[in-house]
Amino acid sequence: TPLKSEEAIRSAVKNLVEEVHVVDVHTHLFPPNHGKLMLWGIDELLTYHYLVAEYFITAPATITPEKFFALEKQAQADLVWDSLFIQRSPISEACRGVITTLTELGLGELVERRDLDGVRKWFAKQTPEGYVDKVFELAKIKYVLTTNIPFEKKETVHWYPKTKEFDTNRFHTGLRVDQLLTGNWESIKEALDEMGIEHTIEGVKKLLEKWITIIKPKYFMAAVPPTLEFPSDEEMSTYAPSTINSATLLRRVLLPLAEQHHLPIAFKFDSVRPINPALREGGDGVVTTKVSTLQKLCLNYPKVKFLATFLARVNQHELCVLANKFGNLHIYGCWWYCNNPSIVEEITRIRVELLGTAFTSQHSDARVLDQLIYKWKHSKAVIGGVLQDMYVKLFHAGWSLTREEIQRDVERLFGGAYEEFMEK
Ligand code: RAT
Ligand code: ZN
Incomplete structure (x- = not known):
């Protein structure tokens, strides 16, 4: 009809x-x-190269790309989070993408509290296999x-x-x-x-x-x-x-x-x-x-x-x-x-x-x-x-x-x- x-x-x-x-x-x-x-989880999301490039537009001169890439993934992610999500609002497309992803995963409350640690703890409980199922279903x-x-x-x-x-x-x-x-x-x-x-x-x-x-x-x-x-x-x-x-x-x-x-x-x-x-x-x-x-x-x-x-x-x-x-x-x-x-x-x-x-x-x-x-x-x-x-x-x-x-x-x-x- x-x-x-x-x-x-x-x-x-x-x-x-x-x-x-x-x-x-x-x-x-x-x-x-x-x-x-297989890349997955919050630290990979935060160190996506679109976000790393955005981070370097305003990064302090003391943190050169060489220094940044020499850090552990988690430390790189901390820098990006602090700079692009805490010191300014994450309004770019790549930043907003992280927020949409976390919200869709049901982590809205942790996002609300800006609780990066809590988000990491949630991811630590996932298995790669189970997570593929979850993401394919959600997306x-x-x-x-x-x-x-x-x-x-x-x-x-x-x-x-x-x-x-x-x-x-x-x-x-x-x-x-x-x-x-x-x-x-x-x-x-x-x-x-x-x-x-x-x-x-x-x-x-x-x-x-x-x-x-x-x-x-x-x-x-x-x-x-x-x-x-x-x-x-x-x-x-x-x-x-x-x-x-x-x-x-x-x-x-x-x-x-x-x-x-x-x-x-x-x-x-x-x-x-x-x-x-x-x-x-x-x-x-x-x-x-x-x-x-x-x-x-x-x-x-x-x-x-x-x-x-x-x-x-x-x-x-x-x-x-x-x-x-x-x-x-x-x-x-x-x-x-x-x-x-x-x-x-x-x-x-x-x-x-x-x-x-x-x-x-x-x-x-x-x-x-x-x-x-x-x-x-x-x-x-x-x-x-x-x-x-x-x-x-x-x-x-x-x-x-x-x-x-x-x-x-x-x-x-x-x-x-x-x-x-x-x-x-
Ligand atoms: O969008 C991207 O992630 C780029 O880095 C490239 O990988 C591009 O998509 C490509 O496949 O060459
Ligand atoms: Zn590609």
Whole structure:
């Protein structure tokens, strides 16, 4: 039965978005049996690199990043808490996220008393396994995609030579290959040596094929360095094997593998690494790169599927137009510096206006398990608000709507469109 009024539509949309279980298409999470790689709890939340960067804007000159990172995690967390939550109000998006998370976990009273110690005591009573269940339930997660880097020894030991069991119902893998596009030959060589593979282009292909067999990824993922230009055929034909560079690794390794193994490539554009190295993970910046690099890929590789997200706000409109032209392109999420309510709202509006429901509205990028709770709560509030407006406009245009129809669309925007694209 059709919804009869503007109010009925708003309330249905709000409720359906709140209740939908999401596919989180990009995170940096690990399951409990990957030991220390699984980050969770208050000290990890407080030392998230978004917060560490914010802390250093006003940190005393005596606390240099070197000194800070040399401290124990808990001591780092104490500094951030005191500076960003006690000496000033935690109104930034990353700070508010910690508060939303604790409140949703039922720790409101401890937050009210600013009782960091009490919060720590609560976390000490949780087990990693039980906590994963709790967070997935609270955040309403179907499954997450993880980031698995075949060039990082601390990760690969969990897969090779012996593969640990992976909770593949809730954690789907993604093979992260930034090193190919940055042309980081040193770390590629180490990975080749580890598996006794020769140092050639063919060798790099073999290495990645081994990793495809080992971790069974759903896609390749790579951040695209701003200097990477789509190589011309002329450049490619004059390539000499002695100069293995990122353009070659893209054209001779990554794209052919994607096609042969039917693995989409998820690209991330517009980050520059790092603009302040002392801040480590928090030291990267944003730059506006050419969306036409992606257009050339979509056009020249029609058999390869591309997922894409851009970091620069100004590129979002051009990206939508591109996604409107290519069935082998799927936009996902509002990434990092775009994952702020004001920008998520703006981006979601243009996306719906140009693409309908053919995109994935958000990903969490969670590094700390608990962040799933706030990232999804905050995003859903904004995206839900935008969708309410869109459906009300449609209603006033003369289209009747049922709750089931809206539910179908909402499911697409929070994971269904991604699954349809992957199966295509
Ligand atoms: O948002 C982040 O946590 C960044 O540090 C990056 O990890 C980014 O999401 C990426 O995957 O490169
Ligand atoms: Zn990420």
